Every structure is written in C-alpha cells, then in structure tokens.
Amino acid sequence: MFQIIKMIVQRLGLGLLTLFVVSLIIFLGVELLPGDLAEAILGQSATPETVAAFRRELKLDLPMHERYIEWLLGILQGDLGKSLANGREISELVGVRFSNTIFLAIVAAVISVPIAVILGVLAALYRNSLYDRMVNVFTLTSISFPEFFVAYILILFFAVEWNIFPSLSNVNPNMGFFEHVYRVALPALTLTLVVIAHMMRMTRAAIINLLASPYIEMANLKGISRSRIIVHHALPNALAPIINVIVLNLAYLIVGVVVVEVVFVYPGLGQLLVDSVSKRDIPVVQASCMIFAATYILLNLTADVLSIVTNPRLLHPK
Amino acid sequence: MVEFWKLLKSAPFTAKLGLLIIVINIFVGVLAPVISPYGETEIVGAEYEPPSEQFWLGTDNLGRDMFTRMNYGARNTIGIAFITTALAFFIGSVMGLMASTLGGWVDQLLSRIVDVILSIPTLIFALLLLTIVGTTIPGVIGVIAILYSAPVFRLARAVSMNVVVLDFVEVARLRGEGLWWIIIREVLPNSMPPLVAEFGLRFCFVFLLISALSFLGLGIQPPTADWGSMVRDNATLITYGEFTPLLPAAAIAVLTVGVNFVVDWFLYKTSGLRDDH
Numbered sequence: 001m002f003q004i005i006k007m008i009v010q011r012l013g014l015g016l017l018t019l020f021v022v023s024l025i026i027f028l029g030v031e032l033l034p035g036d037l038a039e040a041i042l043g044q045s046a047t048p049e050t051v052a053a054f055r056r057e058l059k060l061d062l063p064m065h066e067r068y069i070e071w072l073l074g075i076l077q078g079d080l081g082k083s084l085a086n087g088r089e090i091s092e093l094v095g096v097r098f099s100n101t102i103f104l105a106i107v108a109a110v111i112s113v114p115i116a117v118i119l120g121v122l123a124a125l126y127r128n129s130l131y132d133r134m135v136n137v138f139t140l141t142s143i144s145f146p147e148f149f150v151a152y153i154l155i156l157f158f159a160v161e162w163n164i165f166p167s168l169s170n171v172n173p174n175m176g177f178f179e180h181v182y183r184v185a186l187p188a189l190t191l192t193l194v195v196i197a198h199m200m201r202m203t204r205a206a207i208i209n210l211l212a213s214p215y216i217e218m219a220n221l222k223g224i225s226r227s228r229i230i231v232h233h234a235l236p237n238a239l240a241p242i243i244n245v246i247v248l249n250l251a252y253l254i255v256g257v258v259v260v261e262v263v264f265v266y267p268g269l270g271q272l273l274v275d276s277v278s279k280r281d282i283p284v285v286q287a288s289c290m291i292f293a294a295t296y297i298l299l300n301l302t303a304d305v306l307s308i309v310t311n312p313r314l315l316h317p318k
Numbered sequence: 319m320v321e322f323w324k325l326l327k328s329a330p331f332t333a334k335l336g337l338l339i340i341v342i343n344i345f346v347g348v349l350a351p352v353i354s355p356y357g358e359t360e361i362v363g364a365e366y367e368p369p370s371e372q373f374w375l376g377t378d379n380l381g382r383d384m385f386t387r388m389n390y391g392a393r394n395t396i397g398i399a400f401i402t403t404a405l406a407f408f409i410g411s412v413m414g415l416m417a418s419t420l421g422g423w424v425d426q427l428l429s430r431i432v433d434v435i436l437s438i439p440t441l442i443f444a445l446l447l448l449t450i451v452g453t454t455i456p457g458v459i460g461v462i463a464i465l466y467s468a469p470v471f472r473l474a475r476a477v478s479m480n481v482v483v484l485d486f487v488e489v490a491r492l493r494g495e496g497l498w499w500i501i502i503r504e505v506l507p508n509s510m511p512p513l514v515a516e517f518g519l520r521f522c523f524v525f526l527l528i529s530a531l532s533f534l535g536l537g538i539q540p541p542t543a544d545w546g547s548m549v550r551d552n553a554t555l556i557t558y559g560e561f562t563p564l565l566p567a568a569a570i571a572v573l574t575v576g577v578n579f580v581v582d583w584f585l586y587k588t589s590g591l592r593d594d595h
Contacts, residue, residue: 147530
C-alpha cells in the first residue's frame with residue numbers, strides 16, 4: 001500500500017511541475033514576441049502617448065517576473081484578467097463557455113465510450129475475422145478524415161437532407177437539458193466518429209496483449225471455463241489499460257472540440273480561443289490555452305493515477 | 319530500376335492505390351498552372367455558380383473557378399505541409415541524434431524540453447504560438463515544424479540509442495572522428511527505416527493540422543488557394559444541399575488515406591513485422 005501512495009504522490013508532483021512549466025511557457029511565450037506587445041496591438045499609427053498609456057494599463061512597465069507571479073496568483077483565485085478586445089472580465093467570458101465545452105465533451109463521451117469498448121473487445125475476441133478487418137479500415141478512415149469533413153457530411157445528411165438535427169448548435173443557459181442535448185447532437189456525433197476508432201483500436205490491442213500472456217494460457221490448460229477466465233483472470237488486468245484509453249480520449253475530446261465548435265457555431269471555449277487568436281486578444285488566448293492545457297494535463301494525470309490504482313500487481317507486492 | 323518495378327508489382331493493392339493517389343496529387347500540384355483553365359485568384363464568373371461546361375466544379379464565394387482553385391490548392395497545401403514536415407524532421411532528427419550520441423546533460427536538457435512540448439495539446443500550442451508570431455505562411459511553417467519536431471526527436475533518439483552503443487560507433491569514436499561525422503556516416507544510415515515511415519505518418523498529421531488551421535482562418539491566408547480555407551469559404555453552400563464545398567475536404571482525406579496505405583506497406587516491408595495480433 002505504501003508503494004502505491006508513493007507512486008501516486010510522485011505522479012501528482014510531476015503533474016504539478018508540468019502545469020507550472022506550461023504556465024511559464026504560456027506567459028513567457030508572449031514576452032518573446034519580437035517587438036513590443038502594445039505597439040503590435042495598437043498598430044503603427046498609435047502615438048507614443050497612447051502606447052505608453054496602454055503599456056501602463058497592461059502593466060507592461062513592471063518587470064516580467066512580478067507580472068508572471070501576479071498573473072499566476074490571479075488565475076489560482078479565478079481572476080483571469082481583462083479582455084483587450086472588449087474590456088470584459090475574462091472569467092465572465094470563459095465561465096459559461098467552458099461549461100458548454102465540457103457538456104459537449106461529456107455527451108460525446110457518453111455515446112462513444114461504451115460503443116468503443118464493446119466493439120474493441122469484440123474485435124479482439126474475433127481477431128483476423130472480416131469484422132476485425134472492417135474495424136481496421138474504419139480506423140484508418142477516421143484518422144485520415146479532417147474533423148470538419150466529418151462534420152459537414154453529417155450536416156449535409158442529418159440537417160439538410162433529412163432535417164433531423166439542427167445544423168447550428170446555438171445553445172443558451174435557459175434551455176432545458178433535453179433541448180440542450182438535442183442541439184449538440186451533431187457536434188457530439190462528429191466527435192464520437194473522430195475518437196471512437198482510436199479508442200476501439202487501443203482497447204483491442206490491450207485485450208489481445210492480455211489474452212496472449214502465459215497465465216491466461218495456463219488457466220486455459222487447467223480447463224477453467226471461458227467466462228471465469230475472462231471475468232476473474234483477464235478483466236482485472238485489462239481494467240488499467242481500458243481506463244487509460246478512456247481517460248486519454250476524454251483528454252483528446254476536450255481539445256478536439258475546437259474545430260467542431262467552429263463548424264457548428266457552438267458557444268464553447270474553443271470558439272472563443274479561435275476568435276481571440278484572430279483578434280490577437282492575448283490575455284484571452286493565454287487564459288483559454290491555460291484552461292485547455294490544465295484540463296488536458298489533469299486528465300492525463302488521472303489516467304496515470306487510475307492505472308496505478310487498478311493494477312493488481314501493485315496491490316499485492318512481493 | 320528493374321528491382322523497383324519488381325517491388326512495386328509485389329505490393330498489395332492498397333499500397334498501389336496509395337502510390338497512385340500520391341503521384342496524381344504531385345502531378346496536379348506541379349502542373350497546376352498548365353492544367354488549370356484560369357488563374358489562381360482570377361475572378362471569372364458570378365458567385366456560387368453551379369457546375370457547368372465552363373466551370374467544371376462551379377465557382378466559389380468570390381466567383382473564382384473551383385476546379386482551378388482545387389489544382390492550386392494541391393500545390394499550396396501539399397507543398398507547405400511537405401516543407402513543414404521536412405523542417406520538423408530536420409530539427410527533430412538532428413537534435414535526437416545529437417542527444418543520443420552526446421548523452422549527458424545535452425540529452426537531459428533536450429529530452430525535458432520535448433516532454434514539456436508534448437504535454438500541451440498540439441492544436442492549442444499552435445494557436446498560442448500563432449497569436450504571437452502572426453498567421454503568415456513562414457509563421458505557420460515555423461510553429462508547426464517546431465511542435466512536430468518533438469515526437470520526431472523522441473523517435474530519432476530512441477532508434478539511435480540502440481545504434482550508438484554498437485561496436486562500429488565505438489571504433490569511429492576511438493579513431494577520433496568528429497561528432498557530425500559519426501552522426502552522418504555511422505548513426506543516421508542505421509536509423510533510417512523507422513524515420514522514413516515516421517515521415518509519412520507525420521506528414522499526414524501536419525497536413526491535417528495545417529488544413530484545420532486554415533479552416534479556422536488561422537493558417538494559410540487568402541487569396542492563396544488552399545483546401546482547408548476553401549471549405550471554410552464555401553461552407554454556406556452545404557446548407558443548400560450542395561456537395562462541391564466538400565470536395566477539398568475529400569481531397570485532404572483521400573491523400574491522407576493514400577499516404578497511410580503506403581506507410582503501412584513500407585513498415586511491413588522494412589520491419590519484417592507481421593500484424594498477427
């Protein structure tokens with residue numbers, strides 16, 4: 001037990017360190033901007049006075065490390081600073097949008113995870129069959145198709161031809177839960193199609209690795225029933241890789257939403273990020289990047305910790 | 319040459335199809351000015367004209383010929399993706415080979431930097447960096463090349479680690495050869511096959527990322543013809559049940575599938591691995 005706690009603490013420490021370094025990069029990246037941030041934003045026509053005023057407003061006149069510490073402390077307290085484009089508090093802009101993004105990712109995960117795991121296990125059990133080859137072709141197709149291609153094909157059929165789902169996912173907080181789900185149906189379906197093949201492949205590989213190991217062979221030779229082998233021998237060891245696959249794909253979903261949100265004009269964090277990049281609204285870009293990166297890193301960390309916790313070998317040290 | 323044809327004949331159907339797709343794309347890209355009826359940015363008709371004798375695939379949102387834009391798009395999109403991948407490979411493998419050959423603190427430093435790059439999702443990191451350097455073509459190429467040199471570094475380092483410890487490298491060291499001589503003459507040739515296969519795969523990722531960025535309006539900028547931004551510009555047509563805006567997206571998908579087919583075959587050939595699991 002001590003060993004497990006030690007490993008988990010190590011991973012958490014490493015995760016925190018990564019987050020810290022990432023925050024440094026996101027902050028300092030802007031500092032390395034060739035030339036002056038204020039001039040870059042205001043353009044060449046700005047007078048020296050306005051540039052100086054703008055610099056004071058952005059606190060660009062303070063030394064770099066002071067500003068970094070202030071920025072980091074602000075983020076930890078939920079204060080993300082102000083948008084350059086419209087002067088609004090970023091935390092206001094981000095709040096609803098981030099929950100929208102999470103909502104979309106969760107809907108996509110609820111659809112894709114069970115299907116992917118079941119199909120992956122089936123592909124492993126009937127490997128090299130026609131079904132398995134079809135899974136292979138489907139995987140190749142889905143990693144080769146740009147997300148917006150999948151999204152527009154779905155729009156073309158589900159929204160335009162058959163008129164089942166709306167092609168624009170304009171949601172607002174006053175909407176009921178089912179209305180919300182109905183509106184995000186197409187983006188969620190797009191995300192599902194994008195991640196499902198990958199999840200399936202990884203589940204398949206994990207199970208096949210396992211079924212080829214000597215102790216399963218041994219159990220077979222002892223004449224234990226197939227259901228007992230799968231439930232008692234294979235499943236405990238397969239849990240770790242499968243949980244890993246699921247959490248890693250959730251991390252991918254959170255990031256993969258960017259393009260999908262733009263296609264469906266869904267008011268999520270990804271769309272905000274893209275808008276802010278084209279407006280060069282740097283504080284908003286920094287805040288959204290930090291949120292995305294932190295979510296991604298935390299999910300990866302969760303995958304690590306869960307795979308340690310569910311590893312039966314670590315629960316029974318020699 | 320004869321051997322090459324023999325090899326090609328023995329290739330599975332998918333690999334032949336993949337090669338055919340790649341050759342056609344290169345052909346179209348190189349000969350774009352010759353086979354296109356109009357100029358790249360020339361406005362030749364009304365907006366959103368349907369396909370006709372005059373405009374094979376119709377016209378786009380500004381009245382430019384879609385067929386012409388598709389041809390030039392092949393040239394620009396594939397060309398830029400190829401340059402980016404090549405640059406990423408140059409940076410990544412030089413760094414990777416250096417890390418494994420030198421070892422010590424160089425290896426530690428480079429590896430930790432790469433760890434950090436890989437811990438941030440690529441698209442997000444690319445968006446952050448593009449805000450800083452601006453969305454110009456050299457900016458896009460530079461940013462993506464640096465981001466994708468990280469996985470290349472990992473692979474090059476891992477592969478060459480196994481080569482560096484072999485006797486002939488030791489002999490070269492004892493002979494007093496310089497670092498670059500050892501890297502180029504001893505380590506690199508013995509690390510090539512996995513790197514070549516990786517090049518194909520990475521090209522697909524880079525190609526998809528650049529298309530995604532252009533689709534978001536943050537990659538290759540107008541009026542340059544490019545498959546990703548062509549989809550974006552004409553997307554409204556899709557809501558009228560028109561499929562022509564999907565053609566550039568389909569072209570991206572087809573090329574990626576083709577490259578993947580060839581890479582699969584190449585991996586199978588060089589590694590001797592059989593996909594029996």
